[in-house]
Amino acid sequence: MLFPTIDFAIFFLVVFVGNWLLRPYRIAWRWFILGASLFFYSYWSWRYALLLVASIVGNWFFGRVIHDALGPDGERTDRSRWLMRAAVVANLLVLGYFKYYEFFAESISARLDDIGIHVSMPTLRVLLPIGISFFTFQAISYVVDIGRAEWRRPMPLLDFAVYLSFFAHLVAGPIVRASEFAWQLDNRPDPRYVEASEAFMLIFRGLFKKVVISSYMATIVDPVFSFPGGHSSWEVLWAIYAYAIQIYADFSGYTDMAIGIALLLGIRFPQNFDAPYRSLSIQEFWRRWHMTLSRWLRDYLYIPLGGSRGTTLFTYRNLFLTMLIGGLWHGANWTFVIWGAIHGLVLVGERVVKQWWAERGAIGLPPQVVKALQWALTFHIVCFAWVFFRAQSFGEALDVFGRLFSSGGSSAAVTTVMIATILLMIASQFVPQRIPEGITVQFSKLAPVIQMAVLGVGIMVVNALGPEGIAPFIYFQF
Amino acid sequence: MPAGLVLVIVVVALLVATLLNADSTLKKSKAKGNGFRQEVAQGVANVSDLFRLNLPRRAIDSAMGRETGPTKGIDELLSEKQASEGTATNGSNSGSNNGSDGPTAPEETTPVLRAPTPDDPLTMWMGGDSVGGSFAVQLEPIAASTGLFDPILDYKVGTGLARPEYYNWPEHFAKDVIPKQDPDIIVAMFGANDDQNLEVDGKVLDKYTPEWFEEYRGRVGKLMDLMKSPENDRLIIWVGVPPPGPQSKIGHMDTINFIFWEEATKRPWVSYLDTWAFMGGPGPNYTYVRDMPTADGKVRNMYQADTLHLATTGAQYLSWATIRHVGEIIDLSASKIPDPPADQAPPSTIVERSELPRTADLN
Numbered sequence: 147m148l149f150p151t152i153d154f155a156i157f158f159l160v161v162f163v164g165n166w167l168l169r170p171y172r173i174a175w176r177w178f179i180l181g182a183s184l185f186f187y188s189y190w191s192w193r194y195a196l197l198l199v200a201s202i203v204g205n206w207f208f209g210r211v212i213h214d215a216l217g218p219d220g221e222r223t224d225r226s227r228w229l230m231r232a233a234v235v236a237n238l239l240v241l242g243y244f245k246y247y248e249f250f251a252e253s254i255s256a257r258l259d260d261i262g263i264h265v266s267m268p269t270l271r272v273l274l275p276i277g278i279s280f281f282t283f284q285a286i287s288y289v290v291d292i293g294r295a296e297w298r299r300p301m302p303l304l305d306f307a308v309y310l311s312f313f314a315h316l317v318a319g320p321i322v323r324a325s326e327f328a329w330q331l332d333n334r335p336d337p338r339y340v341e342a343s344e345a346f347m348l349i350f351r352g353l354f355k356k357v358v359i360s361s362y363m364a365t366i367v368d369p370v371f372s373f374p375g376g377h378s379s380w381e382v383l384w385a386i387y388a389y390a391i392q393i394y395a396d397f398s399g400y401t402d403m404a405i406g407i408a409l410l411l412g413i414r415f416p417q418n419f420d421a422p423y424r425s426l427s428i429q430e431f432w433r434r435w436h437m438t439l440s441r442w443l444r445d446y447l448y449i450p451l452g453g454s455r456g457t458t459l460f461t462y463r464n465l466f467l468t469m470l471i472g473g474l475w476h477g478a479n480w481t482f483v484i485w486g487a488i489h490g491l492v493l494v495g496e497r498v499v500k501q502w503w504a505e506r507g508a509i510g511l512p513p514q515v516v517k518a519l520q521w522a523l524t525f526h527i528v529c530f531a532w533v534f535f536r537a538q539s540f541g542e543a544l545d546v547f548g549r550l551f552s553s554g555g556s557s558a559a560v561t562t563v564m565i566a567t568i569l570l571m572i573a574s575q576f577v578p579q580r581i582p583e584g585i586t587v588q589f590s591k592l593a594p595v596i597q598m599a600v601l602g603v604g605i606m607v608v609n610a611l612g613p614e615g616i617a618p619f620i621y622f623q624f
Numbered sequence: 625m626p627a628g629l630v631l632v633i634v635v636v637a638l639l640v641a642t643l644l645n646a647d648s649t650l651k652k653s654k655a656k657g658n659g660f661r662q663e664v665a666q667g668v669a670n671v672s673d674l675f676r677l678n679l680p681r682r683a684i685d686s687a688m689g690r691e692t693g694p695t696k697g698i699d700e701l702l703s704e705k706q707a708s709e710g711t712a713t714n715g716s717n718s719g720s721n722n723g724s725d726g727p728t729a730p731e732e733t734t735p736v737l738r739a740p741t742p743d744d745p746l747t748m749w750m751g752g753d754s755v756g757g758s759f760a761v762q763l764e765p766i767a768a769s770t771g772l773f774d775p776i777l778d779y780k781v782g783t784g785l786a787r788p789e790y791y792n793w794p795e796h797f798a799k800d801v802i803p804k805q806d807p808d809i810i811v812a813m814f815g816a817n818d819d820q821n822l823e824v825d826g827k828v829l830d831k832y833t834p835e836w837f838e839e840y841r842g843r844v845g846k847l848m849d850l851m852k853s854p855e856n857d858r859l860i861i862w863v864g865v866p867p868p869g870p871q872s873k874i875g876h877m878d879t880i881n882f883i884f885w886e887e888a889t890k891r892p893w894v895s896y897l898d899t900w901a902f903m904g905g906p907g908p909n910y911t912y913v914r915d916m917p918t919a920d921g922k923v924r925n926m927y928q929a930d931t932l933h934l935a936t937t938g939a940q941y942l943s944w945a946t947i948r949h950v951g952e953i954i955d956l957s958a959s960k961i962p963d964p965p966a967d968q969a970p971p972s973t974i975v976e977r978s979e980l981p982r983t984a985d986l987n
Contacts, residue, residue, distance in 0.1 A: 152649075155638055162634070166627040337627040346633075369777075372761045410630065538936055590625070598633050602640025603680075609645050610684040 147189045186313035194275040202307045205285040208233035209300040220295045230293030249478030277317035288324045314408040320418040321438040335412035343590035345409040352402030355395035357612035363392035366559040374549040378557045382549040391571045424575040426520040428492045466490035481534045488531040646672035698794040709854045734892045739955035742771035749807035751779035756813030762939035771960040784817035815865040815880040832985045845887045864899035867912040869931025879985040898976035920966035944969035
């Protein structure tokens with residue numbers, strides 16, 4: 147079930163009551179949250195829930211045997227290393243089966259066709275379980291942390307099950323580490339002090355971004371990307387900007403709601419977005435965009451590949467490979483690989499340029515001008531890369547770019563409201579954190595009756611400004 | 625803040641929002657058909673209306689140009705059309721089950737449309753419900769690429785002919801499409817949201833009962849009559865719903881398509897496109913098949929993950945099938961693309977059925 151629906155509202159009310167009533171009862175509370183989370187996931191398909199349960203049991207088992215294989219002082223042994231690798235491979239095989247088999251099968255078949263070899267690869271016709279990329283990455287982080295002896299105490303099965311299945315982050319993140327979650331299971335928050343104001347603000351902000359902003363951006367993005375040839379270069383340009391806003395509003399909106407929902411239950415998730423479109427470099431962008439994925443890639447891919455512990459070229463290779471694989475994680479299509487490759491190349495390029503500038507000193511432009519240029523360049527690189535992320539194929543992406551330099555076509559979707567919305571969303575990235583924090587504080591000081599009215603009217607306004615029907619979250623497909 | 629107070633705030637806020645949004649919630653629940661949800665939504669809407677709590681939302685909807693007031697029924701629209709054209713009131717046989725009645729107007733013939741050229745294209749309206757939309761978003765560029773058509777894309781998610789109170793397609797055609805756009809060709813796909821009970825004057829007609837068939841057939845026939853141009857120079861291509869797959873959770877599209885086909889056969893200005901012949905796997909018992917071979921012999925996925933809406937390849941495939949179907953009625957020899965791309969178009973060996981089988985629902 148999707149967050150901004152009546153079904154979820156009813157579900158959450160039940161979970162909220164059960165959560166706070168049962169919190170003093172350690173085991174009962176855990177079973178209740180586990181049951182609610184499995185119910186939430188089964189709402190899409192009970193078969194998916196079986197897969198999730200299998201992942202829970204399998205990874206918990208791996209965690210135990212890896213821990214048992216560590217040395218007496220918790221040091222890594224050959225056996226523990228091999229078991230850890232087996233755990234990672236098992237997880238990746240499951241992910242690969244559901245997510246990538248058909249992609250690679252069709253790609254291989256197509257390439258063989260090109261050279262005159264006709265091979266019919268068997269198709270599996272499996273449905274992609276929602277959120278599989280997210281909970282698989284969480285499971286991998288758990289077994290690897292144990293294998294690295296960074297996580298000295300494997301979780302009890304029930305705790306691990308709650309961690310992996312917790313409905314708030316199950317289907318689209320944030321990617322929470324076991325170390326960030328486990329202690330919260332034992333730490334009984336005081337029901338007299340629920341962080342409600344912060345949670346309400348997060349949920350409302352997320353609702354507004356998802357239901358209003360993201361959906362509105364889709365009115366220009368969808369037709370332009372479906373049929374670039376029918377749109378003017380002006381409209382295609384604004385559709386590219388609009389997609390940058392759409393994916394940010396959609397994903398960060400969902401994350402805001404997830405964090406707010408967890409907060410109402412006394413669980414705090416890590417931040418996942420920090421105004422990414424104010425970044426002055428791609429490196430900074432990845433410190434602000436999908437932050438939990440960035441650090442996962444850093445800790446479980448970049449560093450194991452060797453990180454920056456080697457020659458410069460070696461570091462560049464690792465950077466590029468990390469972003470390439472990060473791109474592939476997003477979807478079974480070469481366009482995601484290209485998207486990742488662009489970010490990888492630019493990250494490498496930034497290091498090269500940074501080194502080059504450092505050797506040459508200041509270029510004589512005022513710092514504010516330099517920053518503005520850096521921002522403009524970074525923003526446009528990100529938008530340029532998003533085109534591959536959004537397009538169904540490489541050809542489609544090229545069609546979109548091609549229209550930027552063509553004449554003719556409609557510009558009907560580029561209205562004043564559309565331009566203003568895009569510009570305001572970009573401007574919102576530069577709003578100091580103290581302002582939303584101040585709003586939260588002021589909201590918390592309102593009388594409960596006023597809070598009820600504000601929230602009720604706010605939900606009505608969001609519903610009125612949004613489209614009819616709720617589109618799935620973009621990141622659900624990952 | 626204490627958890628108990630949080631709960632009260634959340635519940636009251638949701639109640640307030642529910643009352644303020646009652647009209648919208650009722651509209652959406654009606655679009656999904658009868659059931660407990662609709663009853664609850666109706667109750668909430670009644671309360672909201674009693675205390676005028678729906679006024680702020682109506683004001684916002686009105687300011688955004690969304691329809692808020694009562695809409696016209698299809699009978700009224702048809703009467704207005706016929707009055708304006710000065711035609712007889714019984715220009716259609718809608719409301720009859722047996723399919724043997726024909727139009728009682730003077731001898732009707734297949735509409736005569738000029739052969740389009742790139743200098744003088746035909747206007748082609750395309751759309752319908754969301755399945756129609758998934759198909760029409762590819763038909764739009766494909767039709768345009770031939771140089772023979774000026775496409776107009778117009779679809780609305782979650783709509784059909786079963787719930788005019790949610791979205792009134794007949795009124796949209798009568799007030800917007802025909803007077804303002806005056807298309808030469810209408811390519812319409814409805815039906816995927818019509819696998820549900822109907823409501824007539826407060827009475828519920830259970831689906832696939834004789835009363836349901838009479839009412840639904842009437843709506844289909846009357847809409848076809850509404851679409852007809854007075855000069856008989858507009859061609860309607862009524863595209864059957866593609867075979868739905870197991871994830872779609874809908875059924876009886878063969879029955880609904882049969883109604884479309886049967887009503888189309890009574891009206892020379894309407895031509896039914898047999899989607900199942902193109903997309904239903906090897907005949908004669910056409911069923912859902914995810915992958916179909918295109919003209920180049922390669923098998924390609926036609927559907928999105930929900931096994932109902934068409935994927936890009938499926939939509940292109942059906943679009944070229946539509947162009948081919950139109951070409952059997954209108955001279956398209958001036959097309960810039962005389963041979964459709966083999967990696968998109970259906971094989972030329974596919975033949976549409978001249979008669980659809982009567983389904984078990986109708987017997």
